Amino acid sequence: MSKFSDTSDFATELEQRERDILLAQHKANAEPRLQPTGRCYNCELEISRGLFCCKDCQEEWDFIKKMEKHR
Numbered sequence: 390m391s392k393f394s395d396t397s398d399f400a401t402e403l404e405q406r407e408r409d410i411l412l413a414q415h416k417a418n419a420e421p422r423l424q425p426t427g428r429c430y431n432c433e434l435e436i437s438r439g440l441f442c443c444k445d446c447q448e449e450w451d452f453i454k455k456m457e458k459h460r
């Protein structure tokens with residue numbers, strides 16, 4: 390029986406490694422670096438610099454992004 394268990398361990402390890410790679414890729418894709426566009430990412434108000442017009446908008450945006458991830 391040891392032959393079978395070795396085979397399944399090997400398969401599990403491969404599967405685990407594959408999952409790690411996918412997870413790493415997913416993380417890299419999920420968090421692209423936001424570029425300032427001249428508008429608030431949350432409410433689209435025109436701003437001279439940064440990504441958000443105010444702290445509230447940044448927090449709301451973070452909250453929305455977190456909710457999307459948990460879906």
Ligand SMILES: [Zn+2]
Nearest residue numbers: 429432442446
């Ligand atoms: Zn805003």
